[in-house]
Amino acid sequence: MDFINAIVLLLNYIFVPALSYGSQLALGAIFVSLIYGILRFAYFTAGDLMSFGTMFTILFTWYFQSLGITLGIFPTALLAIPFAIIITILFTLGTDKLVFSYYRIKKSPPVMLAMVSIGTMFVTQAIVRIIIGPFDRSFFDGEKFILRANEFKEMTGLNEGLSIKSTQVLTLFVTIIVVSILFWFLNKTKTGKGMRAYSDNEDLALLSGIDPKKVVMITWVIAAVLATIGGALYGLDKSFKPFTYFNNMLPIFAAAIVGGIGNPFGAFLGGYVIAFSEILLTYAYRKFFVYILPESLEPNSLVQLLSTDYKFAVSFSILVIVLLFRPSGIFKGKVL
């Protein structure tokens, strides 16, 4: 019984939260990785693009709520996401047309484009803060829990409860759908194959008649879709605050690099690697050991490898280790 309790404890505090956090990071990391692979620069606006998409999700959610439209047990935001995606797509295509395309045509070095993306980062951040303000906002409605800790305890008779928030399940579900569609698109359709070819070898791809404009456009569209969905899911699960989204850029980059930048599948797994290691290393295992060890061996301290304050530091340390020993990432992206 103690053993099952210990397992439930880990499921509740590590596995379930890490899985949903990892999915949100993975969505971000995939589009950062795609932009890196195809447009060939580090897109520093990543976190703010997510907050931009989320902001419009919130605005549309409010609009629908004011009209009295809700989705019952599901959050209204699900209905708002498609509309927000359209606006975010317009935004990314607009910034590309106004800002990035100039440097691409001029064949500026990637550093230049990264600097330019810092400019767009400032602008995006300003737009978000001017429209919705810098405050913490929660826009979740509908049924909050699928499984409550108390219900679980009653059901199984265990000491430890397992609670599953509906947003966590939703995150996982949506991520699986979106990512499968994306990989199907990249691996099976002609356009997707063209994009991969372009990312692999630009000259050869151009030679075989792939339209670079189309490739670039689709990359931005995918980026907008993933940014909005990832951002909205993160906001539903936790809450929306522009500053947190900006900071999320860091673990997202860590995930993209750990997975092998330029390799979307690696980025997808990288998101989970970062999320799990952050939570695994900062969790206090005392209760876990109390369950599985005999009474005489019970630990007195918290058995916490790192204090939760260093959550961010964990992902960066992993990044540094990967950089040192496997610069192309765990799943062989571009060698940097």
Added chain:
Amino acid sequence: MRQYSDVITAYAIMSGLIILVGFLQSWSIALSILCFCLISAVMTMGANIQWGYAGLINFGIMGYTALGGLAAVLVSVPPVKEAWQVGGLNMVLCLFVIALIIFSIRFILKKFKKSNKRSYGIAFVIIAGLIVLRLISAPAIESIEAVSPATTGFLGGFGLPIIFSWIVGAFFAGALAFIIGKIALGLRADYLAIATLLISEIVIAVIKHEDWLARGVKNVIGLKRPVPYEIDLQTKEWFVNLVAKFNQGTLSLITDTLEKQQLLKQLVIEGSTVFVKLCYAGLFMIVVIILLIITQKALYSPWGRMMRAIRDNEEAANAMGKNVVKQHLLIFVLGSAIVGIAGAMMVTYDGLFTPGSYRPMRYTFLIWVMVIIGGSGNNFGAILGGFAVWFLWIEAAPIALYLINFFTTGLEETNTFRIHLINSIPYFRYLMMGVGLLLIMRYKPKGILPEKIRHV
């Protein structure tokens, strides 16, 4: 002289703007803008050395700034005796353990050939060392933080004049840069940017959460100043006389003695804040001028030529027998050390150390905007960028307010849209910075004062 005409015009405009603020708003505001402009100028010089001279991207400026600030605390705060008694020994022991770890790793690296066994050995040393460190430090940290946590709760510093911290800060930042450089300098440019950005976040996390070091987010306040305090000045006779002399015109207009005294008192209070800020500005100006002379000399020395050669064509420079890796590391350390000076200067000026306020937007990206806008590779340009961008950053709010009022004159005072816009004025500075950066990068990619290559 003619080749410097654009430099002189640009600086004349800049000082004109600051003087204008003095007349329109107040001299106190103008001087604090000037002080921060000077601090920003030091930071941009550091970043410019790395980016402009050598083409290295360093997005870790925030980390070095914070380390400089930490140096200010550690140098100037008097030691907390009680804390040293309860935990000092253990903390010193920790330092020895760290040194031991480093030396044993170096020993292993030197003595054994590269193999899996060696890697495992190093990993073992690190993990064992960390466990020992944890065992030694944990009780000490607990007891140190328990020493009157409301006021101290940390080890304190050395109680030296704070001005020494400007040098110590440079050493702190340089040491960190040395470690980072060893790890990350081999990476490609934009990869280096991300790595340094992440490492600077780690530095901030450590400073924020290691309370025994500098009280963490509880902040250290009331650092000693290198310049006189306002309250002391107000009682000094020579200062009162000085203020009276400066305001002779206004004072002589008033005949009533009581009223005259009242006005003089008011003027002395105002004058004392201005005087203190002037002292700071003078100190900072000295630092900026010294650094400017050194960096200018370096830029036009054979060493500077070599750096440019490395920046423009690494392989060719390598083929000429220049040690690119070593030079990159050197310049990375030098640039970061200068940023460390600026960090210490800033904390000196503020008189307090607030680790929670270090954010990448303000301390990393804004500095980069300064370098790019001012003109990378040109020290005068970088300093100008620091001045112009900081000026805009501060004055963005009044400008935005004016513009909003101008464009919404047709709307009523109570219009929700107008009120919303006026409430979000602080964020217009981000918009201005972003648009400014994008415009400069598009139409004047070399900055306001572009790099000049002097051919001898």
